[in-house]
Amino acid sequence: MANTRRRFLRLVGAAGLGGIAGCVGGDGGGGATPTATEVADEEDDHEEERPEGVSEEEFEHGPVPEPYRTALSQAEERRDPDQLARKEDVSFQEAEAAVEAGSAEPGEDCGNCAEYIPDKNGDGFGACAKVEGYVDPADWCVLWESIEEHEAEHEDDESD
Ligand code: SF4
Incomplete structure (x- = not known):
């Protein structure tokens, strides 16, 4: 990418x-x-x-394979295919580049983001509950949120 x-x-x-x-x-x-x-x-x-047979358009904007379409992220956020951000609107890029640019903190990447849906078919790419298209765990975007932070917020919501 x-x-x-x-x-x-x-x-x-x-x-x-x-x-x-x-x-x-x-x-x-x-x-x-x-x-x-x-x-x-x-x-x-x-x-x-890109995974074999996946066009650039599909890779960037989806649709993602069926098992990811409405899957839960690693912090149990449900992916809604009708409510996704476009990669270009959330500064989607390689995490390394985002750190170099001062946008991301070292260690932040999709692979440890609350919204990430890990690889399910062995092609090395997962998806995201908030952003469209295929997602490499080494990518990053401005919506990055730690799993701990997300869970703490969720607990607060439940206790309200
Ligand atoms: S950093 Fe952005 S694209 Fe990556 S998993 Fe989190 S919300 Fe999705």
Whole structure:
């Protein structure tokens, strides 16, 4: 995902620089320009980032496979497919990038978020009770909430 995008940009950047190096160096345009095989490898990587047969649209916006559709999150929050946020509206990104940007605290990621629905089919991706599409446990968004915090709030609600 974000990783894929970064890798794509890196590839485009490398191709751009290769083009410039080719002009300046006058070496016939070879230089650092990626070969077709390297480009294909990058595209393969891109494909590998998503479960097999899942389009980018599906990956980003769903629908997610049936077992996740109305599943409970790890803090027992029911997923409502009609009430989900779009990834772009909640700063959805890799947790590592969010920490680097100062948006997330180190250690916060989807895998330890109250809303996360863990992987059920072994493809490495889960889903979220609040956000659409496939979710990698190493991702993060602004709705992140610790399981403990969520449970404490829930207990408060019940005691009211
Ligand atoms: S951090 Fe955001 S996307 Fe990830 S599980 Fe929590 S609410 Fe869902």
